[in-house]
Amino acid sequence: MLVIIGYSCASMGTPDGGPYDEMPPKFVRSTPRLHEVNAKSTKIELEFDEFIKLEKASEKVVVSPPQLEQPEIKVVGKKVVMELLDTLKEGTTYTIDFSDAIVDNNEGNPMGHFTYSFSTGASIDTMEVSGTVLNAEDLEPIKGIQVGLHKNLNDSALTTLPFDRVSRTDSRGHFIIRGVAPGKYRIYALMDGNQNYLFDSKTEMVAFSDSIIVPSMMPATRQDTLWKDTLTIDTIKTVGYTRYMPDDIILRAFKEENTRQYFSRSQRDKENHFILKFSAKADTLPTLTGLNFDSADAFIVEPNEGNDSICYWIKDSLVYQMDTLALQMNYLYTDTLNQLVPKCDTIYLANKLTREQREKLAKKAAEEKEKERKKKEKKGETIEPEKTAFLKMNVDAPSSFDVNRNIALSFEEPVSRIDTSAIHLNVKVDTLWVETPFLFVADSLLPRKYEILAEWEPEKEYQLKIDSAAVVGLYGLHTNKVEQTLKVKKLDEYGTLLFNLQEAPSTSVVELLDNGGKVLRQQRISSENTADFYYLAPNARYYVRLFNDRNGNGKWDTGNVEKGIQPEEVYYFPKVWEMKANFEFEETWNINVTPVDKQKLDEIKKQKPEETKKIQNKNLERAKKLGRAS
Numbered sequence: 001m002l003v004i005i006g007y008s009c010a011s012m013g014t015p016d017g018g019p020y021d022e023m024p025p026k027f028v029r030s031t032p033r034l035h036e037v038n039a040k041s042t043k044i045e046l047e048f049d050e051f052i053k054l055e056k057a058s059e060k061v062v063v064s065p066p067q068l069e070q071p072e073i074k075v076v077g078k079k080v081v082m083e084l085l086d087t088l089k090e091g092t093t094y095t096i097d098f099s100d101a102i103v104d105n106n107e108g109n110p111m112g113h114f115t116y117s118f119s120t121g122a123s124i125d126t127m128e129v130s131g132t133v134l135n136a137e138d139l140e141p142i143k144g145i146q147v148g149l150h151k152n153l154n155d156s157a158l159t160t161l162p163f164d165r166v167s168r169t170d171s172r173g174h175f176i177i178r179g180v181a182p183g184k185y186r187i188y189a190l191m192d193g194n195q196n197y198l199f200d201s202k203t204e205m206v207a208f209s210d211s212i213i214v215p216s217m218m219p220a221t222r223q224d225t226l227w228k229d230t231l232t233i234d235t236i237k238t239v240g241y242t243r244y245m246p247d248d249i250i251l252r253a254f255k256e257e258n259t260r261q262y263f264s265r266s267q268r269d270k271e272n273h274f275i276l277k278f279s280a281k282a283d284t285l286p287t288l289t290g291l292n293f294d295s296a297d298a299f300i301v302e303p304n305e306g307n308d309s310i311c312y313w314i315k316d317s318l319v320y321q322m323d324t325l326a327l328q329m330n331y332l333y334t335d336t337l338n339q340l341v342p343k344c345d346t347i348y349l350a351n352k353l354t355r356e357q358r359e360k361l362a363k364k365a366a367e368e369k370e371k372e373r374k375k376k377e378k379k380g381e382t383i384e385p386e387k388t389a390f391l392k393m394n395v396d397a398p399s400s401f402d403v404n405r406n407i408a409l410s411f412e413e414p415v416s417r418i419d420t421s422a423i424h425l426n427v428k429v430d431t432l433w434v435e436t437p438f439l440f441v442a443d444s445l446l447p448r449k450y451e452i453l454a455e456w457e458p459e460k461e462y463q464l465k466i467d468s469a470a471v472v473g474l475y476g477l478h479t480n481k482v483e484q485t486l487k488v489k490k491l492d493e494y495g496t497l498l499f500n501l502q503e504a505p506s507t508s509v510v511e512l513l514d515n516g517g518k519v520l521r522q523q524r525i526s527s528e529n530t531a532d533f534y535y536l537a538p539n540a541r542y543y544v545r546l547f548n549d550r551n552g553n554g555k556w557d558t559g560n561v562e563k564g565i566q567p568e569e570v571y572y573f574p575k576v577w578e579m580k581a582n583f584e585f586e587e588t589w590n591i592n593v594t595p596v597d598k599q600k601l602d603e604i605k606k607q608k609p610e611e612t613k614k615i616q617n618k619n620l621e622r623a624k625k626l627g628r629a630s
Contacts, residue, residue, distance in 0.1 A: 184214055
């Protein structure tokens with residue numbers, strides 16, 4: 001009886017389920033055997049010491065040589081069963097890289113990086129090459145891009161033959177290609193959209209190395225740290241290992257510029273204008289001929305910088321009020337021989353609403369307005385006269401004004417006339433406003449944007465006055481009068497960044513970035529190899545990037561595989577500046593001191609590295625709960 005009572009008392013609390021399984025799965029056996037030679041079977045079975053599961057198998061499991069037909073893979077209890085659907089190649093080492101996809105079924109303990117290999121020949125190839133793939137434009141690590149080796153050293157191999165060996169990058173952009181035979185190789189990276197292991201579309205991101213890859217190996221040593229627990233080091237041992245080289249390959253991936261020209265689509269989102277879009281940049285604009293209206297001098301044309309998106313403002317209200325405009329468009333088109341040839345299309349641009357629908361809506365709006373007027377009249381309320389409609393003008397001239405900027409005016413529609421004599425800029429001298437000279441210029445890139453340029457003096461107060469009707473729009477509306485004041489900031493409110501550049505090409509352009517990667521300013525390297533940024537706002541974080549502007553066009557340019565042209569080289573200064581008022585930072589920057597894959601700071605990378613899977617250490621938490629932790 002006493003025993004029964006004692007047992008009952010011990011069972012009053014929540015029962016403990018016992019220790020957690022913290023052991024990762026262990027490889028037991030396989031068919032074919034691990035590292036088996038002269039293997040013939042396309043069916044592979046890998047057995048482990050406990051029930052397992054595969055996490056993100058389609059993303060993490062890589063078979064090399066690459067398989068044109070995707071292998072079938074499944075988990076059956078303690079086994080991974082895989083069927084290779086491609087015919088096995090003679091005398092070839094096959095590797096299946098599972099990365100960290102294999103975990104135990106209960107606690108998800110990772111097995112770690114596991115690679116299985118066998119050979120259809122008399123020996124196993126064991127060499128490796130490794131490195132990192134970065135986005136050439138901004139040095140972002142690229143996750144999940146294929147990296148492959150070609151024994152065929154001809155430039156055409158990338159577009160005509162699948163890779164001989166293949167791998168895939170992890171979240172850090174890192175790759176290891178295993179099972180490589182001695183020899184010479186070309187190496188490429190390819191974001192293979194159609195999974196045929198060929199570069200056959202300019203929409204696919206690609207990278208290539210100018211150097212021939214020659215795998216090698218050598219004995220080396222490294223230090224391994226053994227831990228008592230998560231905080232305490234037990235011992236540090238020096239262990240030997242085989243180092244496979246090259247292990248520092250950098251591939252800079254890019255998308256080629258699409259040069260195939262064709263008409264993409266038309267868009268008529270407003271009554272009075274429409275947009276024509278094309279697939280690629282063009283040297284010439286299309287020619288439009290109206291089929292149901294007179295198109296002579298019918299449009300104000302606003303192309304973008306590359307002429308691949310063109311906005312047409314329709315001048316005549318009788319034309320833009322038509323339900324549908326029919327146009328004949330003549331333009332240059334890239335044919336199947338990759339030659340530009342003339343092409344003629346007929347396009348129809350329909351208003352969103354028919355004339356009848358628009359008139360009905362206008363009538364309804366007028367009736368609602370009249371109804372509201374009569375209601376106010378009946379109540380004896382004051383009826384305000386209808387407000388004058390003005391041309392909308394945005395004036396960008398903040399009251400606290402930076403010394404290195406200018407006043408900007410922008411409009412929602414093209415302007416037909418600007419009277420610059422109706423624009424006045426005054427500076428305050430003592431207590432009087434004195435007129436000061438300025439320049440009024442159109443923006444070279446943005447249509448409908450203009451700037452007022454002046455010699456802004458620090459700490460001075462300015463007054464901008466724009467008379468009524470100074471600007472008249474395309475459709476007859478004019479601007480309202482404007483009067484506002486602004487005060488230029490003191491020089492000691494700014495910080496300065498000065499750079500002395502080393503090993504930078506003379507064609508370099510240096511860019512100042514914010515923490516979102518937006519380019520705030522850019523300037524060419526000086527003849528003294530310097531780049532200086534003045535008038536920087538305090539309490540802001542700044543980053544610096546440089547690109548080698550080889551063709552001198554002032555912008556970063558991509559590469560071309562067929563012509564063997566690499567994208568323009570990009571470098572980051574591996575540092576951030578928290579700017580201070582009235583403070584000057586001077587830096588010496590050798591662009592080649594820090595390896596290129598270590599230059600971009602983690603805090604501004606958009607592709608964040610995934611955490612390495614670890615044993616969860618639940619038993620330590622359990623011991624603490626039970627009061628047994630040491």
